Amino acid sequence: MYMMALLVGGLFAMAVYCLLRRNLLKLVFGFLILSHAVNLLIFTAGGLTRNAPPIAPSEAKFLAAPYADPLPQALILTAIVINFGVFAFLLALVDKARRKTGTDDSDAMKGSDA
């Protein structure tokens, strides 16, 4: 668990560093790493449980403890899918912006909507 905390923190640091680069592709990388970091953050904060997936046995009337918390998992599942959609759009946008403006330097795109 300490390891997970360090991993989340490390991924956040990498993501932020990437987001602060002028290169637009690095921005996309930063976004991807950030989405992993956030998902793991929610996952870890919800509590880590080994060998107990939240799936009720086929004969059971309900799910008996112990089980991994299903709610953060449902949230993260949604987040993964949406992140993918946003990622695809971001990639397309960066590519289009680079072709339109002839640069991938976010500083050079300042204050103009050419």
Next chain:
Amino acid sequence: MIFAGVILSGFFLAFLVAPLFKVLGKAAPWVISLFPFSQLLFFLMLWTNRPHATGELVACTQWVPGAGVDLCFLIDGLSMVFMVLISGIGGCVFLYSKDYLHDDPHLDRFYSYLLVFMSAMLGLVAADNVISLYVFWELTSISSFLLIGFHPDTPEARRAALQALLVTNLGGLAMLAGLVILAEAGDSYYFSELIQRGDVIRAHPHYSAALLLLLTGAFTKSAQMPFHMWLPNAMVAPTPVSAYLHSAAMVKGGIYLVARISPIFGGTALWFGALTIVGGITFVIAAVLGLAQRDVKRMLAYSTISVLGMLMAVLGIGNEKAVQGAMVYLFAHALYKSTLFMTGGAIDHAAGTRDLTRLGGLGRMLPLVAGAGILAAFSKSGVPPTVGLIGKELIYEAGLHAHSAQKVIVAGALFGNMFLAAVAWAAGIRPFVGRLQSPEAPHALKPMMWFAPLVLGVLGVALGWAPEIVEKTFLHAAANTVSGHPVPMDLALWHGFNTAVLLSILTLAGGGLLFWVRHRWRRFAEARPWVGPDILYDRLLSVLKGIARLSTRLLQSGYLRQYMILVWAVSAGMVSWMLFDAAPLSWPAFAPVLPHLHEWVIGSVMMAAAVFAIATTQRLVSILALGVIGFGVTLFFVLYSAPDLAITQFLVETFSVILFVLVLYRLPELKDRSPVATRVRDALVALAVGAVMTLLVLGSPSVQYYPKISEYFAQVAVSAAHGHNIVNVILVDFRVMDTLGEITVLAVAAIGVYSLWRREDA
């Protein structure tokens, strides 16, 4: 319901004005002018036929039931006085505008604004709910902005309109805060109930704050010093607007508010002090400044400020005579001030100037306008037999009845009234008598330009002869409302010789003297540069703009990175504040789950991959490194009992890598353009964020704000939704609408990607 309809129908009619002008052409103003008069008739009939002779009427319609906001109207003596003035003078102003602005191409628009203004004012004085009072209050500010800036082609008009809006809106916000405090203290949002709870509110710890906030609103609206500058500047408005704004609408809003809260807040030392000091100073200074003006409208504007100050001070005194005096003088002032503005506008039309030093002897050409002006000037200066005199004597008596030291008010009132009398004659009489002086040959005026002021001017004198008509109908009831208990009232021109009569004679004599030396005083004042609040307003505005520029330059640099740094620094700062202040860390909570060796290995590989993805300049390598991170996350989902997440993450990761590879050949180079110093700074920000997030994860197990709701899902998933995979059941059953939203996001993103990549022409 009917009452609400009558008040609010003005707003609807405002939208019908333009079509009416299209259909009826020149006859449209006649039809529209009928509206305020019919409202006046309705109010009077409603009032005289009320069930209890002493009581008030409350008419309610639900508006926002959830928020406790109803459209409730309270019709008592006080609101009747105002409603009669607003609709009656409103009707005269409507008629006058027809001829004053007869060649204006936007006359229809003018009537629309005027209708909104009048209806907002009616709503303001009849509102029972404090929130709806605020809404109507701001509506009058907005509509007066439109009216003052009706001819927006001059910078003065634009500045004056904005100034009026800013000053009265800031005051309005203060008033809103005061109203909320009042309502919370009195545990009701209705004036009709709050009036009963004056004792509770006067003893409340927030009494002073509420009162001062409410008075700030009233003082800005009623142009009390130092907020008065917007009113003389508002003289750029067309004259009918000035006539209305100064007499029955807008500036009287502040007086109304003070009168309305008088039974709730009145009688304390703070009430007396704040109102008499601010009102008294405004009264005297504005009267003195008014006599130094050469523009008839500016002169009248200062005299309005002065009278408003007097009314404020008198309401501050708050004894029986004071309340009566305030109500009577309020009524008298509305009549004569609207008349004087209308005659001023008529002079401007006929002679081509408003400069009083260049006007004289116009009475021979404009006998009826002159008649109206002279009658109004009589009422204003307190010459018998006018309603103005009755009001003025009551105010003197109020001062004489005040407690010992407060009698100094009488001296102030005498001094100010002398100046006001001189102003009345200079503005209302002097242009019409004496040698003929006029820059243009005076021409005859259209009928409504003399008819409207003459009606109001004659009323001022007729009601001086027979004040019991208005006293019986509503002024007495109004005085009772403002006092909070029934007071005796007996209006008459002559009560026998007493001190008040002596003071009235002194006022006229002093006024005559001042009238005689007024040009000397004007030249003296004009020769001196005054530093008034108007200049301060400009400075304050430029300071405000400077701050806006500075903050824009600081925050809106246009560099994405700087916004990012700001956002991250603020979020990390707030999270760490929460961690250390609100939810202290508890380390032992982690003990149960110790990492295995292979987990350390996976974590280390992911970290290494992340560093690699950042450091490398080779696109393919960095994309593979990102893939490693994604599959590492997938492994953790497997290890910690989240098979659904693992499957999804695996699929998405595969798609992401495919997507990257598909566009790989078009991807830009991966140069880092930043100098080393910038990289170090970014690294420090990144590390700080990372450290805070690590601490957040470590702190999270010890915080449980709400009981876990997962147990519910675990219990009922099988029985209620017939699913064994709880995560799936949550997504497709319990929270299915959220999943629908998720799918929508995907669809929108897909459309976006398609449209961006569709055409290559770019």
